[in-house]
Amino acid sequence: MERRTLFAGWMLPAVLVAPQLAITVLFFLLPAWRAFGESVRATDAFGLNSSFVGLANFAELFQSSTYQAALVRTFVFCIAVTCLAMGFGLLLASFANRAIRGARVYRILLIWPYAIAPAIASVIFVFLLQPQIGLLTNLFGRLGLDFNYATHADQAFLLVIVIAAWKQVSYNFIFYLAGLQSVPRSVIEAATLDGARGFYRFRTMIFPLLAPTTFFLIIVNIVYAAFDTFALIFALTAGGPGTATETLVVKVYRDGILNLDIGGSAAQSIILMVIIIGLTTIQFRYTGKRAG
Amino acid sequence: MATLELQSLQKTFGATTVLHGIDLALADGEMLVIVGASGCGKSTLLRLVAGLESPSAGRILLDGADITDRDPSRRDIAMVFQNYALYPHMSVFDNMGYGLKLKGLDRATIKSKIEIAAETLGLTPLLARKPRELSGGQRQRVAMGRAIVREPKLFLFDEPLSNLDAKLRVQVRADIRKLQKRLNITSLYVTHDQVEAMTLADRLIVMHQGRAAQIATPIEVFDKPATMYVASFIGEPAMNFCAATITQNGRAAKLDAGPELTFTAGPRTAPDGTKITLGIRAQHATIASGPNSIPLAVEFAEPLGSETLLHGTLPNTTPFTLRVTSPAPTDHTIPIEIPPHHIHVFDPTTGTRMDPA
Ligand SMILES: Nc1ncnc2c1ncn2[C@@H]1O[C@H](COP(=O)(O)OP(=O)(O)OP(=O)(O)O)[C@@H](O)[C@H]1O
Numbered sequence: 145m146e147r148r149t150l151f152a153g154w155m156l157p158a159v160l161v162a163p164q165l166a167i168t169v170l171f172f173l174l175p176a177w178r179a180f181g182e183s184v185r186a187t188d189a190f191g192l193n194s195s196f197v198g199l200a201n202f203a204e205l206f207q208s209s210t211y212q213a214a215l216v217r218t219f220v221f222c223i224a225v226t227c228l229a230m231g232f233g234l235l236l237a238s239f240a241n242r243a244i245r246g247a248r249v250y251r252i253l254l255i256w257p258y259a260i261a262p263a264i265a266s267v268i269f270v271f272l273l274q275p276q277i278g279l280l281t282n283l284f285g286r287l288g289l290d291f292n293y294a295t296h297a298d299q300a301f302l303l304v305i306v307i308a309a310w311k312q313v314s315y316n317f318i319f320y321l322a323g324l325q326s327v328p329r330s331v332i333e334a335a336t337l338d339g340a341r342g343f344y345r346f347r348t349m350i351f352p353l354l355a356p357t358t359f360f361l362i363i364v365n366i367v368y369a370a371f372d373t374f375a376l377i378f379a380l381t382a383g384g385p386g387t388a389t390e391t392l393v394v395k396v397y398r399d400g401i402l403n404l405d406i407g408g409s410a411a412q413s414i415i416l417m418v419i420i421i422g423l424t425t426i427q428f429r430y431t432g433k434r435a436g
Numbered sequence: 437m438a439t440l441e442l443q444s445l446q447k448t449f450g451a452t453t454v455l456h457g458i459d460l461a462l463a464d465g466e467m468l469v470i471v472g473a474s475g476c477g478k479s480t481l482l483r484l485v486a487g488l489e490s491p492s493a494g495r496i497l498l499d500g501a502d503i504t505d506r507d508p509s510r511r512d513i514a515m516v517f518q519n520y521a522l523y524p525h526m527s528v529f530d531n532m533g534y535g536l537k538l539k540g541l542d543r544a545t546i547k548s549k550i551e552i553a554a555e556t557l558g559l560t561p562l563l564a565r566k567p568r569e570l571s572g573g574q575r576q577r578v579a580m581g582r583a584i585v586r587e588p589k590l591f592l593f594d595e596p597l598s599n600l601d602a603k604l605r606v607q608v609r610a611d612i613r614k615l616q617k618r619l620n621i622t623s624l625y626v627t628h629d630q631v632e633a634m635t636l637a638d639r640l641i642v643m644h645q646g647r648a649a650q651i652a653t654p655i656e657v658f659d660k661p662a663t664m665y666v667a668s669f670i671g672e673p674a675m676n677f678c679a680a681t682i683t684q685n686g687r688a689a690k691l692d693a694g695p696e697l698t699f700t701a702g703p704r705t706a707p708d709g710t711k712i713t714l715g716i717r718a719q720h721a722t723i724a725s726g727p728n729s730i731p732l733a734v735e736f737a738e739p740l741g742s743e744t745l746l747h748g749t750l751p752n753t754t755p756f757t758l759r760v761t762s763p764a765p766t767d768h769t770i771p772i773e774i775p776p777h778h779i780h781v782f783d784p785t786t787g788t789r790m791d792p793a
């Protein structure tokens with residue numbers, strides 16, 4: 145149902161819309177415009193002068209092996225986080241959909257991680273996994289496992305994947321639970337009487353009916369993994385050790401703010417922006433079609 | 437293709453008992469229709485047989501084998517749901533083939549079975565469509581097709597016609613009956629439409645508050661209702677009830693509203709002075725003035741075309757409905773007679789039928 149409110153004149157609407165517009169202009173349009181401006185310029189070594197260089201920054205990026213490595217790393221990271229977070233979200237939602245006793249408590253507990261700020265989430269895991277004093281590190285040590293994400297590149301990468309996925313499971317859980325609850329019970333019962341059971345019934349009946357939810361979540365999870373995990377990664381490893389956990393967003397920050405390559409960093413932001421616009425468009429198209 | 441037997445089947449949800457022990461036996465190929473008011477436990481009974489709910493007590497035997505604890509997927513029972521429950525993401529062909537595939541049949545067999553079933557139901561041109569591209573009647577036929585193609589031991593129908601318009605319902609009703617007879621599949625059919633119940637059933641089970649009020653052929657249920665509930669539930673309009681007292685050593689009854697009627701079927705065993713309730717159907721009372729006639733004060737008339745229903749009250753304010761086929765009299769008070777051979781005698785305290793000894 146569409147709700148329309150009629151205002152007399154334009155003053156009130158303008159005042160009501162102004163804060164949102166101001167935020168969009170101040171924190172999105174202006175920076176984006178600046179980034180675009182910087183992406184086609186190069187600054188000299190002392191940061192005093194800059195000159196127009198056209199698409200040179202972009203050309204340089206695509207030839208840079210570190211950028212290519214970050215691209216591949218981000219890709220792997222996104223796939224891993226999406227699969228893990230969605231897989232567990234669906235698994236837990238299936239249990240929650242079946243559970244009768246304690247279902248509410250179970251749901252609330254599962255939704256909690258989503259309410260924790262990304263940096264705090266990282267801090268929690270630091271407490272658990274800090275190389276010298278972490279609780280779990282200690283335990284791993286006793287089991288003969290040399291766990292130190294500050295020095296072992298693959299452990300660090302695995303860790304950021306797990307934490308990023310852990311934080312997103314709640315979101316997927318909520319959507320999958322809602323999706324499962326909207327699957328008509330009689331359809332499942334009909335399939336059961338037809339002789340379907342267990343995983344076969346899930347695969348042939350429930351999972352296909354969840355396809356719209358799955359599609360929506362894939363996009364959301366990729367966007368999350370690619371763009372929203374900056375705070376989490378930065379607080380935990382800051383992209384290290386070396387470049388082991390340097391995803392594209394982390395690289396933008398490191399190159400621009402730490403290494404002062406403003407032009408290259410801006411060019412990277414523009415590329416990220418194009419990707420995110422692309423993904424969002426796909427999602428809007430799709431959800432728009434469903435609503436229509 | 438099978439016999440079904442229910443032995444004192446009970447179902448309790450928390451504190452409420454929905455079914456108080458149902459005993460039932462279906463012969464091979466029999467169509468048994470379950471009727472009853474909303475909430476009396478019809479669907480629950482069906483779901484117990486299907487295995488979608490588990491009974492609190494009692495046993496279910498299919499072909500003599502105890503299936504009470506068998507998983508619903510292993511019972512070889514097909515069910516047609518009220519909302520059809522078609523698989524929304526599958527074509528009509530795949531909807532019908534799903535169960536066959538699970539039975540482990542090979543592709544060619546599945547295809548030929550589906551084609552035969554589709555031909556029977558006129559679904560052949562629709563096989564490639566998805567359920568959302570079908571009309572209500574077509575969906576209903578797909579649901580039927582999905583059930584028959586599997587050749588199950590037992591058919592369960594839960595109000596399969598309630599989402600169709602009146603005309604289509606009559607047609608599909610006849611189709612279901614023909615199909616069921618031809619395939620000779622033992623069936624349990626739930627409905628709250630008594631016309632559907634009367635026309636489809638080999639036997640009826642009239643349910644009332646979780647109990648079987650009567651299990652008998654439709655004619656028997658109509659002619660000899662076992663309880664006042666059955667008497668008022670089956671038959672349109674509902675049967676009239678008049679208070680009366682036994683007289684003449686059980687050979688007659690004196691209506692509170694006036695005349696004394698002699699039982700034609702034989703004397704009842706109750707002593708004189710026993711309070712009873714006499715039931716008489718609207719079409720069995722006649723307009724006639726004689727020594728035994730009662731004045732009916734007509735309140736309003738319902739013309740139904742070929743007949744008219746006259747609603748009114750007897751002298752002691754008992755409501756009474758009369759069905760007349762001739763042009764309805766316009767008088768405010770008309771004399772009616774109750775033919776003694778059409779009366780039903782009930783015990784007003786238990787509501788059960790009192791037959792001659
Ligand atoms: N899962 C359940 N939990 C608790 N009570 C239930 C449950 N299922 C059914 N009931 C109750 O059992 C009674 C019988 O329900 P049932 O669905 O069998 O009725 P019905 O005869 O099929 O009615 P209708 O004609 O309206 O479909 C109802 O009072 C209902 O509230």
Ligand SMILES: [Mg+2]
Binds near residue numbers: 478479480
């Ligand atoms: Mg029902």
